[in-house]
Amino acid sequence: MPDDFAGKTIVVTGASSGIGRAAAIMLGARGAHVLLAARDGPALEAVAGTIRAGGGRADVQITDVGKREDTEALFARADALWDGVVDGVFANAGASGVVAPLWEYPLDAFEDVLSVNLRSVFWAMRLVMPGMVARGRGAFVATASLAAERGLPDTVGYNVSKHGVMGLVRTAAIEAAPHGVRVNAVIPGLIETRMLNNLADLFSGGDVPAAMTMLGKMAPQGRVGTPEEAAAAAVFLLSDAATYINGQAVAVDGGILAGIGGRH
DSSP: OTTTTTTOEEEEESTTSHHHHHHHHHHHHTTOEEEEEESOHHHHHHHHHHHHHTTOEEEEEEOOTTSHHHHHHHHHHHHHHHTTOOOEEEEOOOOOOOOBOGGGOOHHHHHHHHIIIIIHHHHHHHHHHHHHHHHTOEEEEEEOOGGGTSOOTTBHHHHHHHHHHHHHHHHHHHHHGGGTEEEEEEEEOSBOSHHHHHHHHHHHTTOHHHHHHHHHTTSTTSSOBOHHHHHHHHHHHHSGGGTTOOSOEEEESTTGGGSSSOOO
């Protein structure tokens, strides 16, 4: 529905590209006032321009969510913009970390990916949920991953961080539910984002299209997904159409988690 977020205020992290960008544009088109956060200022301004060109409202905050002070500044900006009323958060920013077996995984890389993927979500919840609880309403959606449900070799930092995100989501959902606040997650599968393109490039030696085709065969639907397909699930979970959905992980994965093995 075109105006189902009219008057709502939503913070989107990782909004400069991929799933976050797609979600921000959808939210803006449906009436939300969106605060866009990411490290890439020019890319954020481009997304904000797209939203404004469609008649929506968007503001920009350059943010490295892996730094607590940046996350605190982001929500201070949201409070200043909206008189302390944040209706929803899409905590989408993420980092893949390095590729290495656990016993060779660099300690600093492990800490960095935990800060971006996990600690940032905890910080955001602590900052925004007191206001939501006091008002008796609000929705928080985090981006998890297939790595939140399965073990993935050579990605221990990413794997642990995304398992942790689901622990946060489920705990916060139980604690916040009596106060009218919902907490859920989306689990993107193999979605055509910059992160997946980088991995495809790494493992294919530069033949990204061939690698994408190969990755797509892992899904029963036989293809990789689009950012818009994953974003639509996040937007739904933030909406009033999902008022009885809480503590859930909605997989947008072409059926990967439904079984063992892919389509051949």
